[in-house]
Amino acid sequence: MGIDRRKFLTIAGLTAASVIGRKALGDSLSVAPESNLLPEENRLIGHRWAMVVDLRKCKEQHNCTKCIDACNAVHNIPQFDNPKDEVKWIWKEHFKEAFPNQEKEYILEGLLETPITVMCNHCDNPPCVRVCPTQATWKREDGIVMMDMHRCIGCRYCVAACPYGSRSFNWRDPRPFIKEINKDYPTRTRGVVEKCNFCAERLARGQMPACVEACEEKALIFGDLEDPDSEVRALLRENFAIRRKPNLGTNPEVYYIV
């Protein structure tokens, strides 16, 4: 018997977020019942989840935003006019910003102009987790760095600690700026931090991350690093991949095939 504390918090966090979403929204919006967010029998289980981004494919689809659009839609991510208010879970950056210390000669030919798809790296050694005074963010056993919006007190230590800019703070009430609310996922409030969660709620339902599913070119590949037969392991075995700011010791688990 026994569910460890982290597993409990994962479930409790998702549930609490759902409850908060309902409370704050009042009767005007019905949020899906908690049962939709709880792990199910067919859930996807990994020992160390990781994402591989094949930049060669992204390069061919230069202006593609399908992964971003899918994540925004599924997670009720607001679209603000003012970039200062921006909330982003997955977005594109210039190569030089994404890989500031990367050798650019020869191996990266033609990639410098390619917009790089970036998200939370679900670092193995996440500084954001270390600085959180309320344990609103934590690393699960399967490596996913989670956020419990209910526990977040808005101190933004984690925002400052993340060297990748992967965390967003809700400076304004995000709800009026959500294009179309997905009732299967809770909305958030002003004053909390949020970020990519590797689609933990979808894995719990046996689904792949929304960005991966949306990418018809299969430039995004998600899987278990500890499974030698997984697609991510095969890709990393057969291709040259880089990670963002590896010198910082955060050990990112998003890999970029170049």
Ligand code: SF4
């Ligand atoms: S990328 Fe940033 S937010 Fe994500 S785990 Fe690493 S330090 Fe934390």
Ligand code: SF4
């Ligand atoms: S893994 Fe899920 S939460 Fe993370 S960027 Fe992709 S769609 Fe968004």
